[in-house]
Amino acid sequence: MTLLPGLLFLTWLHACLAHHDPFLRGHPHTHGTPRCYSAEELPLGQAPPHLLARGAKWGQALPVALVSSLEAASHRRRHERPSAATQCPVLQPEEVLEADTHQRSISPWRYRVDTDEDRYPQKLAFAECLCRGCIDPRTGRETAALNSVRLLQSLLVLRRRPCSRDGSGLPTPGAFAFHTEFIRVPVGCTCVLPRSV
DSSP: OTHHHHHHHHHHHHHHHHHHOGGGGTOSSTTSSOOOBOTTTSOTTOOOHHHHHHTGGGGGSHHHHTHHHHHHHHHHTTTSOOOSTTSOOOOOHHHHTTSOHHHHSSSOEEEEEEEOTTEESSEEEEEEESOSSEEOTTTSSEETTSEEEEEEEEEEEEEEEEOOSSSSSSOOTTOEEEEEEEEEEEEEEEEEOOSOO
């Protein structure tokens, strides 16, 4: 019986928050329709401040946090010859002991920056497996006895879509609204048994 008042309070609190904070219901506007912005109100690459306040954890998400270091590394390599980082490497333990996890893995991967101008965040780090199989720790070479597969993480993003500012239902040129969307982001690779021998 002592739990009942607490449960009722939590139910009431959730209902109040959902009523007063439309973002919790999956859209940023109070009347069931996302606000329609003009390009002057919100330049490309920016999101409404009230949505960014709710998305403060974006900066802590790995796909977002890695982007700046990936772009810096890409800038440093701009004038260098293409590296072999896009091929399945030969694993030499003595050379990778101090390397990052994605380089020491027997299913190694690299990151690339995925850019989508209609998404916020616009740039995300996507993992790409370097091997079809996995690296045999004894030989350091790829084996087909195992398969490399991507590990996917769900991430909440904002998606820009055309909208109507005059209520006609026809998109107003340059106008857009933000919709929340979950996408699956590859964050690493792992080894699994093949589905068939």
